[in-house]
Amino acid sequence: MTVLYNLVFVSHLLGMAALVGGYFAVLSAPRISEVMVWGARAQFVTGLILVGLGEGALDKDYNHIKIGVKLVLSLVILALAEIFRSKQKKGSENPNVAHVVGGLSIVTVLVAALWT
Template sequence: MSVLYNILVAVHLLGMAAIVGGYLSVLKAPRVSEVMVWGARIQLLSGLVIVGLGEAVESLGKDYDHAKIGVKLVISLVVVAVAEIGRARQKRGEGNPNFAHIVGILAVVNALIAVLWTNY
């Protein structure tokens, strides 16, 4: 089960790379790209599965900080919602560069929370 868990963590990191990399690639002309939308979807779904497996499978030995997971979940939901809305509006010709900035910055904030919020 640990192999599956580690694969999911790698997928989760690839989702973050898609959001942040997609944001950096459109920084001169900000827009929400399809890569950013799919990265946000992957982040949310893989994060949910990672926490679900960690909580359900005793042999993984995971003990999550539920406050941290809750904050990250809320931010991830906002990232997905803003990415979806921004991409849909852009397809209709109503694009707003602020959507891209919100998605990119919140993805970085979520990564920083993952790394810096520790249980000391």
């Protein structure tokens, strides 16, 4: 089970790379890219699996307030990314939303890394 957990954790880090790296990549022409949307989906799904596996099978004891804060941030990021990616495809431009999604993603990394 530890190997599975570690593989999901690696996916969680790769999802973060897609989300934050995707944002940096579009900074010169801000928009929600497909890479950012997939990164947001990956973070939400792999995060939930980590908590399920960690608490259900590996006896991990997470800080539930921290997890709750990350869950809410992740849900907002995912909803904004999905909604505005789809609006973009229909021709509507909302460059500021890319900064909101990228900014909230960086805030979530700070919560993950600095909240001990």
